[in-house]
Amino acid sequence: MILRQAETVVRQKLTQTPAVVLLGPRQVGKTTLARQIASNWHGGAIYLDLERPADRLRLEDADGYLRAQQGKLVIMDEIHRAPGVFEVLRGIIDDNRQAGMRSGQFLLLGSAALDLMRQSSETLAGRVAYLDITPLTITEAETASINDADLWLRGGFPDSLLATDDVLSLNWRRDFIRSYLERDVPMFAPRLPAETIGRLWTMIAHQQGGLLNQARIASALGVANPTIDRYIDLLVDLQLVRRLRPWGGNIGKRLVKSPKVYVRDSGILHGLLEIETLNDLLGHPVCGLSFEGHCIENLIQAAGSRRVPYFYRTQVGAEIDLIFEKGGRPEIGIEIKRSSAPSPERGFALACDDLKIEQRYVVYPGIERFPLRNGAQAIGLQELSTLLLQ
Structure with missing residues (x-):
């Protein structure tokens, strides 16, 4: 596997911020990078591909499902498929902050930078970091x-x-x-x-x-x-x-x-x-x-x-x-x-x-x-x- 420079930055951001949005074109390697991070994440990780109907069904009660993953890194791929989840994330992140958890909770992957940044910035201001992943340099x-x-x-x-x-x-x-x-x-x-x-x-x-x-x-x-x-x-x-x-x-x-x-x-x-x-x-x-x-x-x-x-x-x-x-x-x-x-x-x-x-x-x-x-x-x-x- 080709070592991506973005991996180190994503891991670092996840130690500092509750949520990280990883942006890049389709097929650029976002999913591969996310799975690599998940493979050895302390506390475990769960991966949801929101282009799969079965994974979208898990988020019908997004609040209940995501709170049940407490302590894990939750990766949501193609997050634009579930725009309503941002409001849920805000509540969970704020509750976790009250309990002393301030980092490494959610990794969100998406393809449309401005659209995702608009959606997430409206609800996750101060709770999210944005990173770009480009084709190989x-x-x-x-x-x-x-x-x-x-x-x-x-x-x-x-x-x-x-x-x-x-x-x-x-x-x-x-x-x-x-x-x-x-x-x-x-x-x-x-x-x-x-x-x-x-x-x-x-x-x-x-x-x-x-x-x-x-x-x-x-x-x-x-x-x-x-x-x-x-x-x-x-x-x-x-x-x-x-x-x-x-x-x-x-x-x-x-x-x-x-x-x-x-x-x-x-x-x-x-x-x-x-x-x-x-x-x-x-x-x-x-x-x-x-x-x-x-x-x-x-x-x-x-x-x-x-x-x-x-x-x-x-x-x-x-x-x-x-x-x-x-x-x-x-x-x-x-x-x-x-x-x-x-x-x-x-x-x-x-x-x-x-x-x-x-x-x-x-x-x-x-x-x-x-x-x-x-x-x-x-x-x-x-x-x-x-x-x-x-």
């Missing part, structure tokens, strides 16, 4: 001796990454995409047309890393401009698309104000574009931007909540692919180049000078670290991810 893949080329091509969903060949991997991703459009979109957003969401998802894939042009997308899909916001919100909520915001500080420059959009998992991106092999990918027009998105997603996960990610672009061409802001000021500037001999653009140095960034990195597909002009350093994705984890 480059650090986790390296620990399992999986090379970065496979991770880039197939993405980080375990069943896709560990498939025995590229054909089976792509078939898994096709099924994943279809299941989201046929099942999850109608479940989480019944009023939104799944076919149109699918077309939007594919359009974002073709424009990977591009500035969001809502008017053009709305025209292509034949919908009103504000409607695109709701469609993209859903894909962001399901953690399938990333909307990377532009840095917007006041430095006297005319800055680009539109966000960039990326399909978060590179394997899903390639599935949407029907890219099967590494050779297919290397010859495809999306290759460079696919590598950029792959690097950005891994670096954001490595940086965690300590640093806030942005990109930076002025109207005259100064640009930084990824900025990490810490304590309200830009700290790290990153340019991404899919080249064995990377050379930073002049606009990267100008942008770093504008923002007074001293830590300047150019991520490339190699492993050697060496200096470049204007204070930048070439560095591999694995090494920079490790630096950001520290």
